[in-house]
Amino acid sequence: MGFENEVHPEYVCKLKKALYGLKQAPRAWYGKIAEFLSRSGYSVTHADSSLFVKANGGKLAIVLVYVDDLIITGDDDEEIHRTKENLSVRFQMKELGQLKHFLGLEVDRTQEGIFLCQQKYAKDLLQNFGMLECKPISTPMEPNVKMCAYEGKDLEDATMYRQLVGSLIYLTLTRPDISYAVGVMSRYMQNPKKSHLDAVRRILRYVKSTIDYGLLYKKGEDCKLVGYCDADYAGDHDTRRSTTGYVFKLGSGTVSWCSKRQPTVSLSTTEAEYRAAAMAAQEITWLTQLMNDLHQLVDYSVPLYCDNQSAVRLAENPVFHARTKHVEIHYHFIREKVLQEEIEMRHINTDDQVADLFTKGLSTGKFENFRRQLNVVQRM
Secondary structure (H helix, E strand, O other), X not given: OOOOOOXXXXXXXXXXXXXXXXXXXXXXXXXXXXXXXXXXXXXXXXXXXXXXXXXXXXXXXXXXXXXXXXXXXXXXXXXXXXXXXXXXXXXXXXXXXXXXXXXXXXXXXXXXXXXXXXXXXXXXXXXXXXXXXXXXXXXXXXXXOOOOOOOOOEOOOHHHHHHHHHHHHHHOOOOHHHHHHHHHHHHHOOOOEHHHHHHHHHHHHHHHHOOOEEEEEEOOOOOOEEEXXXXXXXXXXXXOOOEEEEEEEEOOEEEEEEEEEXXXXXXXXXXXXXXXXXXXXXXXXXXXXXXXXXXXXXXXXXXXEEOOHHHHHHHHOOOOOHHHOOOOHHHHHHHHHHHOOOEXXXXXXXXXXXXXXXXOOOOHHHHHHHHHHOOEEEOO
């Protein structure tokens, strides 16, 4: 059913104005807000098309766009005030004051700095899945546990499992300590078993014990970018692929992290660690671009800590070894970055490798130590 023109039945209506709810509405809105900000002197950043920056006499005004939600920040108070006024004239907008909540994230300003968490989201998650009164536990996953895709009974309803894992994935925005456990459980979304559901319930028990934890970004810290990368060789029981883990800190605060199964099988621990370092190098390139876009120049070699000496030497050696012929060309990207002195590979002791948290289940003592190093702390 639809509108038909009796005179010209072959005619269709041409949409001149995007309507809320249509597929093209977000794109049309982005085009409109981007055009407005560009005319106001803002420039879209190379690192993120949703981030707009305006520099004026050493001061910055920054606008972050997420559909119809905007965050306006910076140290140029005059420009920020002008931008708000222009926005309210051009669009129907409501100012919500100082940022406290944004898409489920809670922002607290303390004497130490800025604290990000998802306490209310985590509580609602536990309540929705009947785990609010569950028994707390100190780690999200058993140490060195190996999950299997085909062992155990099929679940009667896999939808609940998928909803649960999907909700936990969103919780990892401020909880890097559960990234590995949630990443592993998301591999079994297609055909989850009872053992997988039990493992996900363990993650919920850990969330219950740390429901008020989040990321703290301390003020007054030296804002230097530092990276850590690690790999768990052949850690996936079904495919024998390795798991890449990396984390980046800006000063004392954790700004980027990843726990991901590698796309192909590695033939040695060195190769697995080298692939992990290459993935981390790509993230360094993006973070450097983002920092430069925000006029925080990265004019130093970003240190990248790896606990495998062979992988460090391989990245530093410009000579193409015969034993690395089978490694895809794009993984040698890190060599180029090291030679250009954009990245400095450094060796670190395995006991101090904080990226270990993103590659395997750890004992309680080690897990809590690394969690502290990531500045995942309790709400004050």
